[in-house]
Amino acid sequence: MRIRTRFAPSPTGFLHVGSARTALYCWLFAKKMQGQFILRIEDTDQERSTPEAVKAILEAMVWLDLDWDEGPYYQTQHFSRYREVAEQLLRSQHAYRCYCSKERLEKLRENQLANKQKPRYDGHCRDLSVQSSLETSYVIRFRNPEVGEVMIEDCVRGRVIIQNAELDDLIIFRSDGTPTYNFTVVVDDWDMKITHVIRGDDHLNNTPRQINILKALGANLPIYAHIPMILGSDGKRLSKRHGAVSVQQYCEDGILPEALLNYLVRLGWSHGDQEIFTRDEMIQYFDLHDINKAPSAFNPEKLLWLNQHYIKTGDPALLVKHFQWQLEQLGINTTEGPKLQEVLIAQRERVKTLKEMAEKSRFFYQDFEAIRPEFLEQQAPGIIEPLLALYQAFENISVWQAKTIQEVLEEKANQFGLKLGKLAQPLRLVVTGGTVSPPIDVTLQLIGKKRVLERLKRALS
Numbered sequence: 114m115r116i117r118t119r120f121a122p123s124p125t126g127f128l129h130v131g132s133a134r135t136a137l138y139c140w141l142f143a144k145k146m147q148g149q150f151i152l153r154i155e156d157t158d159q160e161r162s163t164p165e166a167v168k169a170i171l172e173a174m175v176w177l178d179l180d181w182d183e184g185p186y187y188q189t190q191h192f193s194r195y196r197e198v199a200e201q202l203l204r205s206q207h208a209y210r211c212y213c214s215k216e217r218l219e220k221l222r223e224n225q226l227a228n229k230q231k232p233r234y235d236g237h238c239r240d241l242s243v244q245s246s247l248e249t250s251y252v253i254r255f256r257n258p259e260v261g262e263v264m265i266e267d268c269v270r271g272r273v274i275i276q277n278a279e280l281d282d283l284i285i286f287r288s289d290g291t292p293t294y295n296f297t298v299v300v301d302d303w304d305m306k307i308t309h310v311i312r313g314d315d316h317l318n319n320t321p322r323q324i325n326i327l328k329a330l331g332a333n334l335p336i337y338a339h340i341p342m343i344l345g346s347d348g349k350r351l352s353k354r355h356g357a358v359s360v361q362q363y364c365e366d367g368i369l370p371e372a373l374l375n376y377l378v379r380l381g382w383s384h385g386d387q388e389i390f391t392r393d394e395m396i397q398y399f400d401l402h403d404i405n406k407a408p409s410a411f412n413p414e415k416l417l418w419l420n421q422h423y424i425k426t427g428d429p430a431l432l433v434k435h436f437q438w439q440l441e442q443l444g445i446n447t448t449e450g451p452k453l454q455e456v457l458i459a460q461r462e463r464v465k466t467l468k469e470m471a472e473k474s475r476f477f478y479q480d481f482e483a484i485r486p487e488f489l490e491q492q493a494p495g496i497i498e499p500l501l502a503l504y505q506a507f508e509n510i511s512v513w514q515a516k517t518i519q520e521v522l523e524e525k526a527n528q529f530g531l532k533l534g535k536l537a538q539p540l541r542l543v544v545t546g547g548t549v550s551p552p553i554d555v556t557l558q559l560i561g562k563k564r565v566l567e568r569l570k571r572a573l574s
C-alpha cells in the first residue's frame with residue numbers, strides 16, 4: 114500500500130506555526146514511508162476564506178520547503194462531486210432530507226437545555242415517508258447509527274471509543290446547497306486515497322462522525338494521528354497574544370526555515386536527547402508513535418538558540434539569499450559595497466536572527482550622520498591627532514586587506530602610546546557610527562578604503 118498523507122489547511126489567515134508543524138509531520142511521514150504528500154486547500158467556507166490567505170499558505174509552504182506531490186487541490190472545485198456522493202447516500206438511505214424549520218430546531222434546543230439534556234437533533238425527519246414539495250428548503254443529514262460504538266485506534270492518543278448514541282444526525286449539505294466540513298473532508302480523504310490522517314487534536318471530535326460516513330460509503334478507513342496543540346508560556350493555546358504565531362512573521366523576524374522546522378519537529382516529538390536534526394535525519398527518525406500525548410509549550414528562546422546555530426553553521430552561499438531579503442526589507446541597497454557573503458561571514462557569530470544581522474550591517478552599505486570632532490574629543494580626549502595620522506597611513510595602503518590594516522593600526526597605536534583598543538574604538542565609531550561591529554580590521558576591509566577615508570575625513574574636518 115502506498116502511504117498517502119495530506120495537509121488540509123482552511124485558508125482563513127496566515128499559516129499558524131501549529132499548522133506548519135502538522136504539515137511537517139505529514140510531510141515527514143510521507144517521505145519516510147516513500148509515500149506521497151498531498152496539499153488540499155479547504156476553502157468551502159466562502160465567507161472566511163480569502164485568496165490572500167491561500168497565497169500566504171502556499172508561500173509559507175514553499176519557504177519551509179515542504180514540497181507536495183499532488184495539489185494544491187481546492188475543495189470549492191469539487192462541489193459537484195460532493196453533491197454526487199450525497200445523492201448516493203440518499204439513495205442508500207444513509208442520508209435523508211430534513212425539512213425542520215429553524216423555529217422548530219430552536220424550540221427543540223431550548224427544551225433540551227431546559228431539561229438539562231445535551232442539545233441534539235431528535236431525528237424528526239429520519240423516517241418521513243412523503244417528502245415535501247420541491248420548493249421547501251431542506252438540509253441533507255447523515256443517518257448516524259443509533260446503537261453501537263466507534264473505535265479510533267489513534268497513533269498518538271491510543272484507543273478512543275465513542276458511543277453512537279452520543280452523536281446525532283449531522284448535516285452534510287446545508288439548505289443553500291453547500292456541503293459541510295465533515296462531509297467534504299470525508300469525500301476528499303476517500304477520493305484521494307489518504308491512508309494516514311495526521312491533524313490537530315481539535316478535530317478528534319469530528320473523527321467518529323467522519324468514520325461513520327466513510328463506513329456508509331464502504332470506504333477503507335485511514336489511520337489517524339491527532340497531534341496535541343501548542344501552548345503559550347501561560348499554558349493557554351498559542352495565539353497572537355503570545356507574540357509571533359505565523360510562519361510569515363518568523364520569516365520577517367529573520368528566522369531561518371531550517372531553524373523553524375528543527376524547532377517544530379522537536380515541539381511534540383523526540384528522538385532521544387537529540388536537538389539538532391538535518392532534514393534527512395528528521396525523515397529517518399520520525400515516527401508517529403513517538404509524538405507526545407501532552408501539549409507542548411512554545412519556547413521562543415529555544416527557537417532563537419536554534420536559529421543562531423543555523424546562522425553560525427549554515428552554508429553561507431545558501432544563507433545569503435535570506436540575508437539579502439532582510440536587507441531589502443530595510444531598504445538597504447547592496448549593489449555598491451562589500452559582498453553579502455563576506456559580510457554574513459563576518460557577522461554570523463554575533464547575531465541571533467538575520468534581521469538583526471541586516472540591521473547591524475547597514476553601515477557597510479549606507480552612510481550615516483557624521484560623528485562630530487567635538488563628540489570624538491569628548492569620548493576620547495586627544496584622539497583627533499592619532500586619527501589624522503591613521504588617515505594618512507591608510508591613504509598609502511595599496512592592497513586594502515585586514516592584515517595590512519591591522520599592521521598599520523598597531524604601528525599608529527604604538528607611535529601615540531595608545532593601547533590598540535583605545536585607538537580602535539573611536540575609529541569604529543567614526544566608520545560604523547556605532548560601538549559594535551566585527552573585528553576592526555575586518556570591518557575596515559569590508560567597508561572599503563574609499564568609504565573609510567571619506568568617513569574619517571567627514572569626522573575630522
Ligand code: GLU
Pocket residue numbers: 121122123155298311312313316
Ligand atoms: N481544514 C481543517 C483545518 O484547517 C483541517 C481538516 C483536517 O485536517 O481534517 O483545521
